[in-house]
Amino acid sequence: MSTNAEPPVKPAGPLLSVAVYTYNQERLVTETLDSLLDGGAIERERGGVELVVSDDCSTDGTVHAARSWMERRGSAFRSCSLLTGEGNVGPVRNYTRAVRACTGEIVKPLAGDDLFCPQGLIEAVREMAGTPGATLAFGRIAPFRDGEEAVPTGWTDEQTRFFAEDATGQFRILASSDPLAAPGVLFRRDLFEELRLWEYGFFWMEDWPLWLLATAAGHRIAGLGPTVARYRIHAGSTSQRMNAPGRERVRRGMNADRRLMYDRIVLPRSAELPPALRHHVRLRRFFFAWLERTRHPALVHWARELSLLADPYRIGRKLKGLLNRDD
Secondary structure, three states, rough: OOOOOOOOOOOOEEEOEEEEEEEEOOOHHHHHHHOOOOOHHHHHHOOOEEEEEOOOOOOHHHHHHHHHHHHHHHOOOOOEEEEEOOOOOOOHHHHHHHOOOOOOEEEEEEOOOEEHHHHHHHHHHHHHHOOOOOOOOEEEEEEEEOOOOOOOOOOOOHHHHHOOHHHHHHHHHHHHOOOHHHHHEEHHHHHHHHOOOOHHHOOOOOOHHHHHHHHOOOOEEEEEEEEEEEOOOOOOOOOOOOOOHHHHHHHHHHHHHHHHHHHHHHHHHHHHHHHHHHHHHHHHHHHHHHHEEEEOHHHHHHHHHHHHOHHHHHHHHHHHHHHHHHO
C-alpha cells in the first residue's frame, strides 16, 4: 500500500449538499440537474458539493433519467447518490429522506422540476455561513414559464418586514400566513435534525410547518441577497396531471396538513400570542378543518381569504403606515 497518498482536499468553506426530490418528473429532472452545472460555479467550489436525489417510486422514467445523468456528469460532485424505495411514501417523507441523507453543513433542497442558479447559490451559502446564528435562510427566486426567461424577484414589502423581525415576531406572522417562497430556502442540516419535522405526521406539506418549528424554537429566519433558484410555473405539476378524484385527494390532504400544523405547532403555543392573534389563528384553523372536509372548497376559500383582512398584523401595519403618512 502506498504511503505517499495525498490527504483529501478539505472544503474551503462549509460543504454544501444539494437535495433534489422527485416524483414522475422524467421530462424535467435532467434539466434540473443540468442547471446545477451552469457556469461551472459548482465545479469550481473547492472541496466539492454533494448531490443527493431521492425519488418517490416514480411510475415513469425519472429514476432512469437521474441515474443516466449521474453516470455522465456525476464526477462534477464531491459525492453523488440516488435514493429509491419500493413504495410511494409521499412528498414530505421523500423530502425528509433526501435531506437526512445529506452530510453537508448546509443543505439546499429543490423539487425536481425547478432549476438552480449555481453562482447565486454558492454566494448565498457563503453569506449564510458569514451571518452569525443563521440556521435557516432564504435566497431570492426567479419565476419562469417554459419558453420564457426567468426574472429574479426582489423582496416584497411583506418579506422585508418579515426578515426584520426577531424569531418571536416571525413566528407570529407565520401563525397567520406564509410569506416565504419555498424554492429559496437553505438550512443547516443540524437544524433539520433538531426540529424533527418527520415526527409530526405531515404528508403533503413540508415548508410552512418547518418555518414555524424553526421560529418557535428561537431560530430567526434570514433573507439573503443572491438568487438561488428558478421556480417553474407550469400546468404539469403532479396535482394537475391527476384525474379529478386525485386532485380532490390532494386538496383535502393539503388542508388536513394545514389543520394538523395548527393543532401540533401553533395552538399549543397560543398562550404566547397577543389576544387578537390568538383568536385569529383559531379562526384560521377552523377554516382549514372546514376545507379538509367540505365539498364546496371555493366558498370556504373565499371566506378564508376574507379572514385575512382581520389579521391583526396586517391591520397594525396599515394603521402604522397611515399614521406615518400623516406625519
